[in-house]
Amino acid sequence: MSRLERRSPRRRGEPTTRRDFLNRCAAGASFLAAIGGAGRLDGLGLGRAAENEVLPKHVTPETLRAVQKGLDYLASQQADDGSWITGGGQVYPVAMTGLAGTALLAHGDSPTRGKYAKSVQGAVEYLVRCATPTGLITGPSQDGGIPMHGHGFALMFLASVYGMITKEALRKQVQVAVRKAVALTSQGQSGAGGWTYTPGSGDEGSVTVTQVQALRAAQNAGFLVPRAVIEEAVKYLEKCRTPEGGIQYSLSSPTGPRLPISAAAVATLYNAGQFEGAIATDCLKYVWDKFQAAEGWDKGDGHAYYSHLYASQGFYMAGDQYWDKYFPAARDQLLGQQNPDGSWNGDGIGEVYGTSIAVIILQLPFKFLPVFQR
Structure with a gap:
């Protein structure tokens, strides 16, 4: 194995x-x-x-109630076409739909089962319609002109839900969309091994991690993912490693380690199978030390929800010594930040973004999605 x-x-x-x-x-x-x-x-x-x-x-009844309110909020914000175009979705509808759909899958729902089955089904149908002949999953606005972020979240969601689809025609559509999306991601990799906001135009850390995680989800679902693509992506992160053990924004931007990118790199390296390698070990230590050094939700360097989305996955996969110390505090902080309507406003991007991330983190212990497991 x-x-x-x-x-x-x-x-x-x-x-x-x-x-x-x-x-x-x-x-x-x-x-x-x-x-x-x-x-x-x-x-x-x-x-x-x-x-x-x-x-x-560490999952309390209060946690379940907060998750339920958050998922109810997401379901209430879904548009008739299956997308999320509010709370951050105005500019990034494909990315927000991929994230919100993943949050619903993390609850254990599918297109045919569970309280949010209709919402999951709608998200699948919307993202399939966004699949272009080139393989890029994007809408008319190209998600604000930076479609690869949305493409990565959409691919991860569609690959994760693929095995749950019972309607044969839709299953075939998703199969084609995922295959083409994997090919687009593979072909859009830069010579250095990373990706950036548009296919084949360069590389930087945040887009690179979304593509690797999406490819991991596709492989979990049985789709062929070229091993060389993953290997080159790992090498790219290695090239971006700094003396502190973290990851800088990009090869062309040697401005020191960035906590959000470093947190995302930990989860991505684990997704790529790099559990004991020096880069994963050093990066985990860097992120852990930063999280322990700062109290409160924001650990510095901005993008707190983004940082927690990936750091939580890394700490969970790293084992109890990290998770037992991280999750109870993060759980309580999230519960304290939830709005009366069940939403969270994440990083100023919007409520769909923040709510999706919050409920994904709070539901990690249920292990319903293989992409979030070691």
């Missing part, structure tokens, strides 16, 4: 798979029914006696 296919050891007290988690839910519900259990937990029919057994470590 290759490193790209490996998963982390089971965490003590956590379900190993979705089936394991659902079996625990069913067992808890049966137990409560037998004893005439009192109370309900977010519609699951689980009383307080079963909460500690059912929920993954």
Whole structure:
């Protein structure tokens, strides 16, 4: 089994798979029914006696309620065509739809099952319509003229949902869209090994990490991803490494390490199977030290939600020694930032962006999406 296919050891007290988690839910519900259990937990029919057994470590009933409100908010903001064009989606509809759709998948929903099945289905149909003959997934506005960010988030979502689609015609459309999108990403890689805002026009860190994670999702779904593309992307991040252990913005911008890019690089390197390599180890240490040195949600260098989106994945995949210290504080900070309508405003980009990131982070312990697992 290759490193790209490996998963982390089971965490003590956590379900190993979705089936394991659902079996625990069913067992808890049966137990409560037998004893005439009192109370309900977010519609699951689980009383307080079963909460500690059912929920993954550090996930509280308050966390579930916050997630539910956040997902309800996202569902309420979806346009009739399946896109998200508010709360950051005005300029970046493809990126926001990919992110919001991924947040719904992280809840365990699919196009045919779950409370948000209709929203997931709508997101799939919208992004399929955005798939162009070249393979680039983008809308008429080209997501503000920087389509590769949106392309990466859309590809990750479509690849992640592909195996859940039961409607044959739509499944075929997604299959074609993902294959072409993988080819577009592969062909758009720069000579240095990275990507930038438009295909084949250069390279920088933030777009590079979205492409690698999207390719990882595609490979998880059974699509062919050229190994050389991933290897060159890892080499690109190695070239961008600084003496501090972090990652600079791009090869052509040697201005020192950037925390958001470094956090994204950790998750990306793990996605690429680089768990024990020197670059992953050094980058994880750099990000961890920065997170520990600063109290509060914003750890410096701006883009706090972006930093947490990727750092949370890195810390989760790195193991309990990181996750146990990171998540409880991040969880409480997020719960304190949630607006009365269930939304979060992330990095000033908008509520769809912030809410999608917040609920993805809060749902990581449920491990419903392979791309967020080791």
